[in-house]
Amino acid sequence: MRLSRSLASATVAVALVLSLACEAMPHARVDTGESPGRPFGAACRIRVTGSEVTAYCHNPYPDPDRVRLHIECARWWDLDTDTSPVEAGPAQTVRLTGRCWKEVGSVWISHRRAD
Template identity: 45%
Template structure:
């Protein structure tokens, strides 16, 4: 390999490392019909909390249907926790789930139910 190509390759690798760019790892995508919830790709969700209200926005970039549920743990003992019904998110679809506590929110998360 000529010296100029080696320098170009070394410079490219160094710049990629500094920028935090890595080559995507090759991995097999499991079949959509898999029963293992760890294997089935599911919707990607983001949560937001504003005072006593919580919202989750989920987008499904995969070719399967994903079922998502919003869970809200309220801070006060007298404030009931919230668990939404499972909502189906089809391929390339977006769903917004919301709920609230009477007072403050302690924790918010989204679960993925493979059975729906």
């Protein structure tokens, strides 16, 4: 009986340490090649309605951001979509759209500094 209690306590302690370590890990960021003190990157909202995808990206920073919409369709025969880069200038909002024939599998936005 004591062995199972000590094993349960050790398991809880290990789970707590691992959960704290996961929270301390850095999150993915846009690699700009510059010093980390300069903010960059448009904030994007994505809406999926059936098979259609609409994204609005607003750039609050002074440096332009070239954003692209990437759509991966759920069906193997359905063509995935990558839009052309659209430049979101300072204080500008851009709209990106795309679609699948059937269901949408996943959607994401990529960012790149404008040249």
